[in-house]
Structures are given as C-alpha cells and as structure tokens.
Amino acid sequence: MNPSLNSICQLSRQSFDLTSASDQTYLYDLVNRIHSFPLEEIIKLGNDTSTPLSFRIAAKISDSKHYIESCHHKLKIGVVFAMWGEQNRLLKKTDSNPNGEDLLNVKVDQLAWLFNGSKIDWKIYAVDDGCPYGSGDIAESIRKESEYADQIEVLFLEKALPADQPPLQNLVSADDSRKGGAILLGCEKAMRDGVDLIIYTDADNSVHLSQIGLLLRPHLEKGFKVVLGNRKDPNAVLVKQENRWGIGIKALRHMQRMIGVSIFSRDIRDSQAAFKLYHKDILSEILKNPSVYDFSFDSDWIACVIAMEEEFAKVPFAFIDSFAESASIVQGPMTTWETLLKGLVKAVRARKIIHNEEMANIVMEKINSHHDLDLLINDLPEELMDVEDKDLGKPEIMSPKAMGAWIEYKKINQ
DSSP: OOHHHHHHHHSSSSOOOOOHHHHHHHHHEEEEEEHHSSSHHHHHHHHHHOOOOHHHHHHHHHHEEEEEEEOOEEEEEEEEEEEETTTTTTTBBBTTTOOOHHHHHHHHHHHHHHHHTOOOOEEEEEEOOOOTTTTHHHHHHHHHSSSSSGGEEEEGGGGGOOOSSSTTTTOOOGOHHHHHOHHHHHHHHHHHHSSSSSEOOOSSSSOOHHHHHHHHHEEEEHSSSSHHHHTTTTTTTOOOOOOOOOHHHHHHHHHHHHHTTTHHHHOOOOOOOHHHHHHHHHHHHHHHOSSSTTTTTHHHHHHHHHTTTTOOEEOOOEOOOOOOOOOOOHHHHHHHHHHHHHHHHHHHHHTTTOOOHHHHHHHEEEEESSSHHHTTTTTTOOGTTTTTGGGOOOOTTTTHHHHHHHHHHHHHHH
C-alpha cells in the first residue's frame, strides 16, 4: 500500500543542512515522492508552519516544477550572482572546510533538474567582485570540470574596469564595488548574450534555484516584467540561524522606510531578497545609469522600476540563511547597514521618486560611519518601543527631527 501524502509529510526531516550533499539528494527524492499528489494538497501542507522543514521546501520546489512542466514557452534565462569571499563555500564540505557548500555545482544541478525537458535555456553568470581570496579562479576550475561547462560563465569585475560606457563607467575599480558592480557586469553580459530574463540570487545555497518556476508564473501568466521574491510573506519559508541584530534594528528600519517610502508603501517588506526576476526591457533601463554599485543596488533597481511606473509581482519562497560566512558578518553588519541607508538615499534621489528628504539629509549628515550605527543598534528610542513592524516608517510615530535628536544624543553619550 502506497503511503499517503500526509504520512510522507509527517515522516519528512525537520532540518536541512546547506552544506550536506545527502540533504540535497534527499530533497529531490522527497519532491519525486510527493509530485504525483494533487498540487493543491502539497501546497496546503507546505504552507502549514507546523509541517517539517524539508517538506515545506519540497512543496515550493514541487509547485515550481509543476509549473515548468506545464510551460511551453521558449525562453532564455540568465542566473547572476556575485562572489566575494566565497573560497570556502565554493568547495565541498570537508573536515577542514566545514562551511563548504559546493555552491556552483549545486546551482547547476538545480537548474538542470528544473528545466530538464522544457523549452527554457539557462546560463549561470558567476562574477568575481574583486575577491582577494580567488573566488573567481576557484569557480573557473569548477566550471571546467562540469558537465554543463558551456552553460556557466565566470566573469571578473576587475578585468572589465575601467569602462567607458554604462553600466560600469562610473565605477573606478573593483575595490569600490560591494556586490552591485559584479551583478551589473553579469547582467550586462547576459543581455549581450540575448537572454529574455535575468534571475538574481546570492552566491550561497540559501535559495534553492529549482523554485524559479515561482518567479516565472507571474511573468508568463500575467505579464509582470518584475517579480520579487518575498521572505516576509506568511507562506514563505524563512530559516534564520540566529538573530543578527540588537533591538535598535527597529530604529534603522524606521529611518530606512521613511527614506524609501515609495518602496515600502508598496508593501515591499523584503527589498534585499536575493531572488528576483527582471525582464530584459526593464534591465536595459536599469543598466543605463545605475546610481550605486554596492549592497544597496536592490533598492536602486526597485526605485528605477517605480520611476518607470512598471507594475511588479511578489511571491513567497523558501530561504535558509547561510550564516557562517555571510559577507555582512565578515565585513560587519553595521558597515552593511550604513551602505544600505546611504545607498537608498542616493537611489531615491537619482530616480526622483517620492521620499522623505528630511530623513535622507539626517542620515547623510549625522551618520558619519558605521561606528555611529554601532551606537544605535543596541538601544531604542521610547517612541519606537511598542511599535509594530508594519507601522515603522510613519513620521507621525517618530519624526525625522526626533530621530536626528536621538542620534545626536547617542553620539554625545556614548
């Protein structure tokens, strides 16, 4: 007697290890076991937060695979990610390399499995962002050994600079890029290769790329040229290994949402999610004049979409935090947040979309370095103590003037 879907669900694993090859294999086996059951039942169980983690991820992948199997469109897709400090995660897990994820081979396997038998062609663009540890060279050696070597391209940002035309003409060197420059180079090369769509992701295995069907559905069925992955959706699967921030993160988000009101008022609560789809028509506009080349490029791209008055869709997906060697940890979380806030200011100003200029001025004038944010992250102004996340960014709760005064108080009383 064949097991029921519910029994398969209840017996599935409660955890998933991004560094484990056997866990990756187990996930495919689980998808294959449940794939013949009615999709609505798979999705319903997958959206239940009490369901074991491996099944919840498998449900998202099964949904994606079902869509690709029903899709008869002929498409060419480019998948782009940046590499800095990925020398360990590029390699397989060993006793001497406990954080190894074999990330390039894993991504290739995910894409090959998802699009097998379809009319969708794919290519990966792995871009070295000036990595001092040789990420690009390691990736190139892995590419040469791959069965899918012709569908992988390794690029080096430093070799593309200086540039005399967009999108990189205002980037002096690879040292001045923080991810954004590498992503722009990968997208520019993909566009020259004639792709129809770009999928942007992170270097690590936090996003199982077999979920790409979830991004394609709103584009192909409803015509959306921009589809944003959303980890904040109630039906998303989000695993964070630990809380990275102090209570002051609410204050930073309050500032961020005031500055980026045009973005966050559209219920984009996860602007930094590394799982997005952009159509070539949209990307061609973004590439003409990017305002930033750092971690805040996500906001610049979304600001450009808003300025174009282009509609977008949001979809829930599964994300498992690859925490151990995250760039925000290696380079310092407040360094990242300084980049995000100031990059957001540059983006909303450059794209000329509605924003809170008073708050923007305060960030640019009072946050002199990430050290100033270090003073804020473990404390919280009284006005924000009991404020729910959905209300952050409303100036009537705490005005830019009050926020500026609090920043000054923290700097004086450090």
